[in-house]
Amino acid sequence: MLDAHDDLLERRLAALLERDRFPPSDAFRAAALIADGSAHAAAAADPVAWWAEQARALHWFRAPERTLDDADAPHYRWFADGMINASYNCLDRHVTAGLGERVAFHWHGEEGEQRAITYAWLLEQTQRAANALKALGVRRGDVVAVYLPMIPEVVVAMLACTRIGAVHNVVFGGFSPESVKERVEASDARVLITVDGARRKGRTAPVKAAVDAVGMPVARTLVVRHARSEDCPMSGRDAWWHEALAAAEPACPAEPLPAEHPLFILYSSGSTAKPKGILHTTGGYLTQVAWTHKNVFDLRPERDVYFCTADVGWITGHSYVVYGPLANAATSVMFEGAPDYPHKGVWWELCERYGTTILYTAPTAIRACMKWGPEHVERFDLSTLRLLGSVGEPINPKAWLWYWKAIGGERCPVVDTWWQTETGAITVTTLPGAQDAKPGSAGTPLPGIAASVTEDGLLTLDRPWPSMLRTLLGDPDRYAATYFPHGAGTYVAGDAARVDADGYLWLLGRVDDVIIVSGHNLSTAEVESAIVAHPKVAEAAVVAQVDADTGQAIAAFVTLEGDLEGDDALVDELRSHVARRIGKLARPKRIVWADDLPKTRSGKIMRRLLRDIADGRELGDVTTLREPAVMEELKRKVAERRTADGD
Ligand code: 6R9
Secondary structure, three states, X not given: OOOHHHHHHHHHHHHHHHOOOEOOOHHHXXXXXXXXXXHHHHHHHOXXXXXXXXHOOOOOOEOOOOOEEOOOOOOOEEOOOOEEOHHHHHXXXXXXXXXXXXXXXXXXXXXXXXXXXXXXXXXXXXXXXXXXXXHOOOXXXXXXXXXXXXXXXXXXXXXXXXXXOOEEEEXXXXXXXXXXXXXXXXXXXXXXXEEOOEEEOOEEEOHHHHHHHOOOOOOEEEEEOOOOOOOOOOOOOEEEHHHHHHHXXXXXXXXXXXXXXXXXXXXXXXXXXXXXXXXXXXXXXXXXXXXXXXXXXXXXXXXXXXXXXXXXXXXXXXXXXXXXXHHOOOEEEEEOOOOOOOOOOHHHHHHHHHOOOEEEEOHHHHHHHHHHOOHHHHOOOOOOOOEEXXXXXXXXXXXXXXXXXXXXXXXXXXXXXXXXXXXXXXXXXXXXXXXXEOOOOOEEEOOXXXXXXXXXXXXXXXXXXXXXXXXXXXXXXXXXXXXXXXXXXXXXXXXXXXXXXXXXXXXXXXXXXXXXXXXXXXXHHHHHHHHHOOOOEEEEEEEEEEEOOOEEEEEEEEEEOOOOOOOHHXXXXXXXXXXXXXXXXXXXXXXXXXXXOOEEOOOOEOHHHHHHHHOOOOOOOOOOEOOOHHHHHHHHHHHHHHHHHOO
């Protein structure tokens, strides 16, 4: 039974959920960079010409005369005759304009250390690092693997590569050395930039020793001294980063590169077993990343303080920690640690300390903060915030509302940004000064982007866009077959979606996250959202299990708020709660109480593994899991539940 307090909470939430539109305040709109439909309209009239116009915001050594080249579609090329350099756009341009002393990153370490990283410092370090790479034999087009934690040196390492036309392949610090090895081999990287040790919640992991233990197949390694690990073996092929930079020449002019020169490879943390090497190139990527970072976040670089909580090791970090903010001369907060160390309010402490105005994070983090409780938020002054962003998964309306109320103080627009490693930059969202938000919907295609939903409910992008992936490394046929199965004009994103009468897109999860119960399509996102709307629920993951009667049935893995314990009464209550919100058909057949859910390192729930346990199969690949131990616990609980349910 719900007590009176829960009942009130639920009624309040229900009232808010009824309100499906959240327009920006008049004050926000009045000051916004884009406050009406003009950008959408201008782009719709001639999308290719519109992108050519946006590319002019960058510095080009030679301005492109050609915009889109589709002669070899779906291998599209953008701005192919232009010459550009990403590090020049992120650094030299601003320093030349007199912004050298502007802080690029307020870096905040795990133990509270602070470093103010200026544009001038980044430029100086980047030039030295570029020369150090050259001294190790790195040439234009060579791949450099980067395996570093969230420290300023990771930005320097990436920009040093781009300065000389080397291609970075950043591997998220949370991945194991084995996966680094796999990616080093697949991308043929000759040099690895890594660290002595990585700090995590008060402990230090001996990264360099672990890298050596797997026999990393690179010719040379550069090692950043960060954690001062005692256990940091150095051999003949290893050099200390700080020594190599000190010995290097201070000047290294940025090389003019063709716009289609490869910028980076990023292996996508997908649900498939074999990682895909997504290749991005320079001019188109930078054009769209810079435009979206400025206009989706309504950025005023001279006064905003922007905090993106993503790790550089995944695409959000590449596009919205490094390239977008730096191309726009923004000031950002960069945080080394975890959201719950040294305490569960550390993000909010950082927002207060640095006067953060724009915050960009993921639904999984928002739900974790909800679960930890408001007391960790309320201790800090969040009044400088003026815009909030979400990325990575559909954000369920309950989490959206909590974000809007508890973090945004009911005054900050929330932009829910849909995009992928493959799209390189944001493609679907709302422009916060021009469009209303609808909690649970990402919004509409951005200017210059065409998207639609096919008859069978798949999201497609119907026109090439500048920051799209160019190919899968070493496998152009897989690129064409995976993303353009119906021909070169239509990019199939792999997400299920619905479009409403206003043209807003409602993302329903990856295609294989759709469940068919007695012939009716239900999306995991929708059912999860309904379950999470219950006041006692913190998080839920829903998957299909094989069912003799209905083909598929719904199994729900549910994490409760705080220290609440699940029981049979709550099972019934949740089932009828879902029936009320969606319909009887969507009632979970089985509910399993889970203290934790299996997630990738980037926070996405791995439903593939939950399907395996729901059906009692052998588990597939678990190497990308953040906490592999979670699975054993869940397996045991499912077995218990099966026995209790008598099957
Ligand atoms: C940027 C990033 C891509 C997949 C994508 C989709 C899901 C991301 C979303 C979203 C609904 C959003 N996704 N943002 N779903 N609403 N705002 O996350 O890239 O790691 O490649 O993941 O993430 O399913 O297809 P990536």
